[in-house]
Amino acid sequence: MTNRTFVMACLTPLFIFSILFLALPIVRLFMASGEGDAGWAVYVDILRKPRYLNTLVLTVLVSLATTFAALVVSTTAGMFLVRNRFTGRGTVLSVLTLPLAFPGVVIGFLIILLGGRQGLVNQLTPGHVVFAYSAIGLFLGYLYFSIPRVLLTVMAAAEKLDPSLEEAARTLGASPYRVVIDVIIPGLMPSLVASGAIAFATAMGAFGTAFTLATNIDVIPMVIYTEFTLSANIAMASALSIVLGIITWILLLIARSLSGSTVAGGG
Amino acid sequence: MTLRLTHTAKTYPDGTKALLPTDLAVGRGEIVSLLGPSGCGKTTLLRIIAGLETPDAGSNIWFDDDNVTSLPVERRQVGMVFQSYALFPNMSVRANIGYGLKMQKLPKPEIEARVTEVLEMCQLQPFASRAITALSGGQRQRVALARAIAPRPRLLLLDEPLSALDASLRETLRDELAILLREFDITAIFVTHDQDEAMAIADRVAVMSHGHVVQSGTPEELYRNPMSAFVAGFVGNAMPLQGNADGITLHLDGGALTLPANGAGQTVFVRAEDVRIGDDGPLRGKVETVTFLGTHYRIGISGITPNTIASIHTGQNAPRVGDMIHVAIKPETLMLLPQEADLA
Amino acid sequence: MFKSKVKILQLAITLLACAFLFVPIILSVLAGLTANYFRGISSGLTLKWVFEVWDLYANSIFLSLWLAIACLVCTLIIGLPAAYGLARHPGWLSRLLEEFISLPLAIPGLALALALLQLYGSMKGFRTSWTFILVGHVLYTLPFMVRSILAVLASMDLKTLEEGAASLGASPWQRFRDIVVPNAMPGILAGALTVVTLSIGEFNLTWMLHTPYLKTLPVGLADSYASMRLEIASAYTLVFFILIVPLLMAMQWASARAQRITQ
Numbered sequence: 001m002t003n004r005t006f007v008m009a010c011l012t013p014l015f016i017f018s019i020l021f022l023a024l025p026i027v028r029l030f031m032a033s034g035e036g037d038a039g040w041a042v043y044v045d046i047l048r049k050p051r052y053l054n055t056l057v058l059t060v061l062v063s064l065a066t067t068f069a070a071l072v073v074s075t076t077a078g079m080f081l082v083r084n085r086f087t088g089r090g091t092v093l094s095v096l097t098l099p100l101a102f103p104g105v106v107i108g109f110l111i112i113l114l115g116g117r118q119g120l121v122n123q124l125t126p127g128h129v130v131f132a133y134s135a136i137g138l139f140l141g142y143l144y145f146s147i148p149r150v151l152l153t154v155m156a157a158a159e160k161l162d163p164s165l166e167e168a169a170r171t172l173g174a175s176p177y178r179v180v181i182d183v184i185i186p187g188l189m190p191s192l193v194a195s196g197a198i199a200f201a202t203a204m205g206a207f208g209t210a211f212t213l214a215t216n217i218d219v220i221p222m223v224i225y226t227e228f229t230l231s232a233n234i235a236m237a238s239a240l241s242i243v244l245g246i247i248t249w250i251l252l253l254i255a256r257s258l259s260g261s262t263v264a265g266g267g
Numbered sequence: 268m269t270l271r272l273t274h275t276a277k278t279y280p281d282g283t284k285a286l287l288p289t290d291l292a293v294g295r296g297e298i299v300s301l302l303g304p305s306g307c308g309k310t311t312l313l314r315i316i317a318g319l320e321t322p323d324a325g326s327n328i329w330f331d332d333d334n335v336t337s338l339p340v341e342r343r344q345v346g347m348v349f350q351s352y353a354l355f356p357n358m359s360v361r362a363n364i365g366y367g368l369k370m371q372k373l374p375k376p377e378i379e380a381r382v383t384e385v386l387e388m389c390q391l392q393p394f395a396s397r398a399i400t401a402l403s404g405g406q407r408q409r410v411a412l413a414r415a416i417a418p419r420p421r422l423l424l425l426d427e428p429l430s431a432l433d434a435s436l437r438e439t440l441r442d443e444l445a446i447l448l449r450e451f452d453i454t455a456i457f458v459t460h461d462q463d464e465a466m467a468i469a470d471r472v473a474v475m476s477h478g479h480v481v482q483s484g485t486p487e488e489l490y491r492n493p494m495s496a497f498v499a500g501f502v503g504n505a506m507p508l509q510g511n512a513d514g515i516t517l518h519l520d521g522g523a524l525t526l527p528a529n530g531a532g533q534t535v536f537v538r539a540e541d542v543r544i545g546d547d548g549p550l551r552g553k554v555e556t557v558t559f560l561g562t563h564y565r566i567g568i569s570g571i572t573p574n575t576i577a578s579i580h581t582g583q584n585a586p587r588v589g590d591m592i593h594v595a596i597k598p599e600t601l602m603l604l605p606q607e608a609d610l611a
Numbered sequence: 612m613f614k615s616k617v618k619i620l621q622l623a624i625t626l627l628a629c630a631f632l633f634v635p636i637i638l639s640v641l642a643g644l645t646a647n648y649f650r651g652i653s654s655g656l657t658l659k660w661v662f663e664v665w666d667l668y669a670n671s672i673f674l675s676l677w678l679a680i681a682c683l684v685c686t687l688i689i690g691l692p693a694a695y696g697l698a699r700h701p702g703w704l705s706r707l708l709e710e711f712i713s714l715p716l717a718i719p720g721l722a723l724a725l726a727l728l729q730l731y732g733s734m735k736g737f738r739t740s741w742t743f744i745l746v747g748h749v750l751y752t753l754p755f756m757v758r759s760i761l762a763v764l765a766s767m768d769l770k771t772l773e774e775g776a777a778s779l780g781a782s783p784w785q786r787f788r789d790i791v792v793p794n795a796m797p798g799i800l801a802g803a804l805t806v807v808t809l810s811i812g813e814f815n816l817t818w819m820l821h822t823p824y825l826k827t828l829p830v831g832l833a834d835s836y837a838s839m840r841l842e843i844a845s846a847y848t849l850v851f852f853i854l855i856v857p858l859l860m861a862m863q864w865a866s867a868r869a870q871r872i873t874q
Binding site (some may be wrong): 003007008009010011012013015018021022023024025026028031032073074076077079080081084092096097098099100101102103104105106108109110111112113114118119122140144147148154164176200203204206207208211212221224225228234235237239241242244245246248249251252253 | 617618621622624625626627628629631632633634635636638639640642648649656675686688689690692695696697699700708711712714715716717718719720721723725726727729730731746749753757765783784787797808809812814815818826829832836841845847851856858859862863868
Binding site for chain 3 (some may be wrong): 317319338339341342344345346347349351352353354355356357358366367369370414415418422426
């Protein structure tokens, strides 16, 4: 067997698997989206029918809020952890990256323990404070999911920042505040955009968290789920899946071209 | 083993001709060096001999009486020392050296015995069980050589075997390599861009340029009788003397020289060691640079030709920068070579 | 002055984030060990709920472990040679293939599950078998395995190492076995731990692909969150933590090690 045949043989199982279980199913999903009563106009319906449009808007808003909050919290914590060495730093880092392996359902449950009817906040505060099942709960769940991922990306970038750039800015008379604005933020920008895109994309597509929390509100993944299982509106479920998939795929493509790697997605 | 290449060429898919049709013969036990600047095709030629590159149709490679042209590298029984050594980081020194023997499916005790023998020859016994990462550059080079030689290949190929080493180490290992190769008594071809290396190690040097062998011969032949301006310049750094030849007289900016033969249509070359500074010289020039190099001075002189020419000066004291000096060049040290044709 | 103020603010945000992530975990662990969570710790600590979880969900835990191992085997069989192929044959076609198999990282699991269901849902024998869930898990974890190995292979001069082995008489298969696999080991290890960790925690695809007789650990978790008392849900979550946290730590250690090699 020549070298070339051997290399080709090595790629064959992957090729067969991805045709059978990735390419063909996606084609089928796309075909299915046009097989409903509305035909291909199903994609227009997403923007025309208030139920879908409102859901889309809400999903985008919650995802944007999550992205912004995760960036602020994780960048602050990440820079602090990169620049300071103190006892307990390892523990703090472990705590902040622990949720990496938690599926969305578990995170949903943890938010219920915080803000549900039997939750911590409701017990500690007078009156009835339950936020787990609202948009706030969803936001917190997504935030919980995103903090570790953004943190790791930002810390990896911050460790590569050349400290002599900051020192140079200092010798030129820049205040610490100006150093952040002129040196640190621009240096981190690619990884901020990348991790922001990841946070946004995962929030858009998060099913597990929504499944546990979104009993009263609709987000896109929940609508896909209910259209498919309850209304048996397979065309609409497929169309929404395609749209959602394209959005998250493009975002992660941007993220990857900027940072070169992706921290585990899913959720 | 004897090696014979006939009409061997390599054209890359994008049309680049890396090697023009080349014939080459290497005798039993001969050590041949392929010498040339980067991009001249020497590494391509070596890789074709190894079987790592497929040559164009019509090429033929013979190991003794076997035509190996279509044989893959793993069945050609060649030993190869790579420029980066390509030592396997997952194996110890001993396992690296024994790998080729293992591939020949030799019995374990025999592998052990032969590895030990090679370790001794290359003075690597103290490092036998070390990891590759724990070796110095020079030690790695010797392991690479030992690994290539252990399976007793028909032909040993070395691709710039010394270029990954520090300059100071390179000279010592160069002489060591020359001795080892003769001890192995093996037909060997090695590629280098360093003329000193080629001359120190090889029985015969093949100078390559723009994808073909321009001259091949012993180091002395190449140095004394270069057949082209390229060889004169590349081997021994000969300098062109640009002037007007009128019969056997060469008129230069700084005076006239007598040539050993009619110089019409020829370019005249001279080496720095043949440019003598002395009061009786027919040429006059101005000292531009004086570099003290321990055993001698290297003096740059302007005014004799449009470009600066160098002289090796071995006196106790040297002229100073700015001095006007007399220079002599003996006619028999001048080399008359055909004017450079466009080789590209 | 300015600097220390900034530092205090940074520290405060860092600790607040820690609290946000860690307090619910403690709550969950406590709830799983408390006799009656509504009455509080004063009702006493007990392992009763954990045992009850074992009775109710042991099958789902074993199914998840089994799936994770099967998934690991599949991703190794497909991913290891594929990573080698991609590393040895770089070019636009390989880039495209790598990009394509990475789609499951970008496309939500729900969408992938819908796609699989619509194409294979009518094949009853396959649809109701555990291998249907396995396909989903392999689809989702394969890119992690391939990329983890590819990163290590890309960082070394694989071509020259292989030429070295070939010049010593090694066939393509022998080179793969003796040179490629041993040197890719850090990447294989990191990839394997990632695959197992992700497979055990996978919910999005699995929820859509599972049948009532085939519940994985996370599916069981969702089930308990919806229909069991808080203490049992918490105890089950605790069992999940005990399983996943060591795996996560091993995965992070192995990934950091592989990354050091690639730099």
